[in-house]
Amino acid sequence: MTVEISAKVYEELRKTPLFFVKFYENILMDKNSREHDYSLWKSVNSDFSISFPAQNFGNRVNEYCLCLAESATYVEKQDSHGETYTDENRVNMVFRDVSNSVQDYIICLNSCISRNQNNEDKYFFLEILWLLDKTYIDASNLIEAINKYDVRYRPYILDFLRHIGRCLSMKKQNVLKKVCTSLNGQYDVYMPQMLTEAVQFLPEEPEPDKKNLFQLIDEFFEEDFCVADTNKDVKTNNPLLQLACWFSNGNKLADYNTLIPLYALVSEKTRLNIVKRYFHDVRCGKTTFDVQLLQQFVNNKFDNFIIYRYCTETPSDKVILTVPLLCDNIITLYNSNGEAFQTFDGILDFAITHCDQVHPDINFGLERIIPTCEHSAVYNTDFKGFVDYQLIRKFNASKLSDANLLITIRSILDKYGRRRFYPVCKYNNDKEIDKAIFEKCQSAFKKKTTNHSSQQNEKQCLEIGKKLYEDKWVVNVDDEETEILNTFASPNSSFRIIDSVYYVDIQDVSVDTLRKYIISLPKKFQMVGEDEFLVPSYKEETYDLFLIKTLSEIIRMRIVPQKGALVGLRFDVFGYWKEIYATLSEKEKRAPQGEAYKKALSVFKEKESNEVYRRTVTSLKKELKTNEYNGEYFELKYDRQQLVRLISRYYFKETLKDNDDDTRRDFLTLSYTGNFKPYCAPTLSGANNPVIDLPFFWCRGKECFHNNLANQTLAEQNNWHCYSLYHLAEIIGFQKPHMTPGGYEPDNVVRVFIAIANKAMQKFKRLKCRGCGHLMFTDKSSGFNRHNYYSCINPNCPKVRIPIYLSYCYKCKKGLIDSRDTKRCPNNWYICPTCLACCDDELYERQAQRYRIVNSPVPERIARMLGHGHNDKGEYFCPDCGGPIEFVMDERYGEERRGCPRCHKFFADNPY
Known part of the structure; x- marks a missing residue:
């Protein structure tokens, strides 16, 4: 197999050529019911970025495949001129899957011996154990391979084979026994007595001697496993069967210390169930809490078997540390009298102790013990707002003067067209070149063919430049631009059309025509006085609005509470739906498309929208410090700062229309976090939402009105399978979620732990x-x-x-910003090496909104940055040098690309 990779990765693989790939199945069915296999193998080490079609490579059943890098050649590419060049940053690497040949046994044994030089490497036998477990053991080849080593090393090799062989199937252990015996060594086949006794309870187990230790043990914890009623003595005294029964009944264990060796043998999922079920017994008074038992789970004297299982099931992949970290958290909480779950450095030490140091990748899996933010109630970004606004405007007579209107016409032409240019000569003080002379200059430089390309290149005089006319434009010919030009075209002239563009000269325009058009504009709006007219809020600026905005003044403003705004049916914050729903029959409840259900929904919307409207009006009276409300709007003297503040605090986006659906009317929506699932650890706001007077939490800089902590107390959870870190903490006397007016809020100890655990896991490899x-x-x-x-x-x-x-990175959530490798933008934000994000106006607005929503002044350091973000304006900076990213010529491809002119590095056109 050959795959293209970076030369840097190959250099690493050349030193340690063994690597694992993982199988990702992707089989699609077309409309003719034919299968199309798009499955892939991907390198377990994501830094390698190796990916290739699965085809017939490896054994898909094993999910992983051990590979050997053999050789590589630099990638040959072609530039835009068709010329071949060598890309020394990329190589085509040849590799294959490892087999049971003599050569491959030696390669895996060499890796094992080399890694074992590090006394702290607990995974040194990773590759050889995986190979022995997943492939047929060829005894003669393995013996020949061991015989290649100096006689002094052979006992050492046989010794670790005896140890790791304990988790292999009976059949393979007998092969290893044959190998050891032939090399004058000893091997005792390992099969725990409890497993030998318990196997008889497995339903028609086919060839149990072909399954490894862990595959056999896992059979007892399948959902369909049930212990038969026969051999009750064996069942009663067998620890493995006792554990299986303990999970399915309400009895206690005779001796909880029997869990210690079992803990190391069972799967990671079952280990978590052991901890949860043990705490359930503590809760029910069937045993007392023993911190030493948890300590023996964390530092298990049989943990070699945990490592063996990792090597045979998820080799080189992330080490899942959910259960030992959970136990360590409870131990720390207990010893600190509820003050801490873990320190940051403590988590780092913990991760280092349990990870494979050659491939340091860990996964704490906190989502299994801490609720995530998925489906909490958050602000709906499609919501149009609780208020709208209108501006009462009046044209300023001084702005309608001939001189000012001529300036306006020029700005219109600059806005909707572009200036024409003329040639100038640098030898003649940049004066315009006469047309006849310019043609002579051009004819003096004829096209020539270069020796390097068949393309024609026109050589030009370097002393000829370009300047823009002050009074000449070109404007595209289309309906909108034509209509605009007609508003100020002189009655006695017309604009020339050449090549689908208008040629406009300033002498062809008329300020009188424009003045007449401007004076007619108020008639398109609602007149509120002899000269005053009402301009509603608008999403996009039209030509008419541009003129009004430029040439009129704002006299007053109207703040309009929007009718029809809702909080949302799914949250029913006022309890209206609960009341209405109770009036429906069971048949009507099951028919959401029925008339009765639709009528009930309509009644709910009317009641909730009326309540929201009432609260909005009450809130505005308090906000505006006035009771002068005419039932439709508040009318005030125009104050731009006050208007901007109101728009922000009342979530205004657009005017609500009668035909808007609920996605535009609902203030709240369910959060959908995708692959990135943050943990639910919100902080109650010091004030209610100012509009609808509801309590809310701050969660990752956003408002949350209904979090996921409702079932995280023992009073609301009896199923031990659903226990979380919160429940276990409460069982030993430390309740961490506390009830507030807005719902449950976690103890700060929880928030600190989540923050440091996330940071530790994400940054561990760096x-x-x-x-x-x-x-x-x-x-x-x-x-x-x-x-x-x-x-x-x-x-x-x-x-x-x-x-x-x-x-x-706050934007893409993928780029790890390392100050050793990346620079800062002019606003002093580090630049993401993955998506190039640094800062934008939305970031600064979110920071400011946190203060506005609780009626606090925005700090000067944040206020100073409002409107000065970079990325939303298309401004990006190089993470390597901090300089601006521009369109620069890529000489290799003969085209302009987004890149850094100083670093000569190019970036994708779309950074996100």
Whole structure:
């Protein structure tokens, strides 16, 4: 198999050529019921970025495949001129899947021996164990491979084969026994007595001697497994069967210490169930809490079997640490008397202790023990708003003067057209070149053919430049532009049309025509006085609105509470739907398309919209400090700052229309977090929502009106399968969610733990000092952001105590920003190396909104940045040097591309 990869990755693989790929099935059915296989193999190490069609490569049943990198050649490419060049950054690597040949046994044994030189490497046998478990063991080839080693090393090889062989199937262990015996070694086939006794309870188990230790044990925890009524003595005394029964009944265990060896043998899913079921027994008073038992789960003396299972089931993949971290959290909580779940550095130490240091990748899987934000009630960005506004305007006579209207016409032509240009000569003080002379200049430079390309290149005089006319434009010929030009065209002239564009000269326009058109504009709107007219809010600026905005003044403003705004049926915050729904019959409830149901829904919307309207009016009276409301609007002297504030606080986007559906009327919606599922750890706001007077939480800078902590107390949860970290903490006396007017709020201890656990997991692979290779720890001097700053504590390191900033990009959530590798934009935000995001106006608006919504002044440092973001204006900066990204010529491809002119690095056209 051949795959194109980066030369940098190949250099790494050349030193350690063994790597794992993982199978991703993707089989689609076309309209003719024919299957199309688009399945892929992808490298487990995501940094390698190796991906290729599955086809007949490897064994899909195993889900993983061990591969060997063999050789590579540089990639040959062609430029835009058809010329071939060598790309030394890319290679075509040849590799294959590892087999049970003598050569491959030696390669895997060499890796094992090499890795075992590191006393802290607990996964040194990863590749050889996976190979022995997943392929047929060829005894003669394995013996020949071991015989290739010096006689002094053979006992060492046989020793670790005896240890890792304990998890293999009986059949394969007998092959290993044959290998060891032939090499004058000893091998005792391992099969726990409890498993031998328990196998008889498995329903018609086909060839159990072909299944490895873990596959057999997992059979007892399948949903359809049931212990028979025979051999009751065996069933009663067998720890494995006791565990299976314990999960399905309400009895207690005779001895909870029997869980310690079982914990290491069962699957990761079953280990979590052991912990939850144990705490349920503590809750029910069937046993007392024993912190030492949890300690023995975390530091299990049989943890070799946990490592064996990892090697045979998820080799080189992320090490899942949910259960040991959960136990460690409870231990820390207990020992700190409820003050902490874990420290950041403690989590880092914990991860280092349990991970494969050659492939340091971990997954805490917190979503299994902490509720996520999925389907909480959050602000609906499609919501049109609780209020609308109108502006009472009046034309300013001074702005309708001939001089000002001529300036207006020029700005219109600049807005909807473009200036014409003329040639100038630098030898003649940049004066315009006469047409006849310009033609002579052009004829003096004829087309020539280069030796390097068949393309024609026109050589031009370098002293000829271009200047824009002050009074000549070209405007596209279409209905909108034609209509605009007619509003100021002189009655005695017409604009020339050449090549589908108008040629406009300033002498062809008439200020009188424009003045007449402007004076007629108020008639298109509602007149509120002899000279005043009402302009409603608008989403997009038309030509007429441009003229009105430019040439009139705002006298007053009207704030209009929108009728028809809702909070949302799914949340029923006022309880109207509950009352109305109760009046429906069971048959009507099951028929949402029926007339009765539709009528009930209509009644609900009317009642809720009336209540929302009432609360909005009450809120506006308080906000505007007036009771002068005529039933339709509040009319006030125009105050731009006050209007901007009202629009923000009352979520205005557009005018509500009668035909708008609920997606535009509902203030709240369910959150859908996609692949990125943040954990539910909100903070109750100090004030209710100012519009509808409802309490809410702040969650990741956004408002949340209904979180997912409702069932996180023991009073509301009896099913031990659903226990979370909250329930386990409460069982030992530390209730962490507390009831507030807005619902449950987590203890700050929980928020701190979630923040540091997330940061530890995301940044784990980057927390290696480049000066000495030691692990970096948090920089304690960095205050609030100390979990974003790290430094080396090795006193002998040249980079000791130099803070390093590490944080994931707020925009794409994928790019890890490392201050060792990336620069800052002019606004002092680090530039994401993945999507190039730094800052935008929305970011600053979100920061400001947090203060506005609680009626607090926006800090000067944030107010100063409003409107000065970069990315929403198309401004991006190079993460390597911090310079602006521009369109620069790529000489290799002969075209302009987005890139950095200083670093000569190019970027994708769409950074997101």
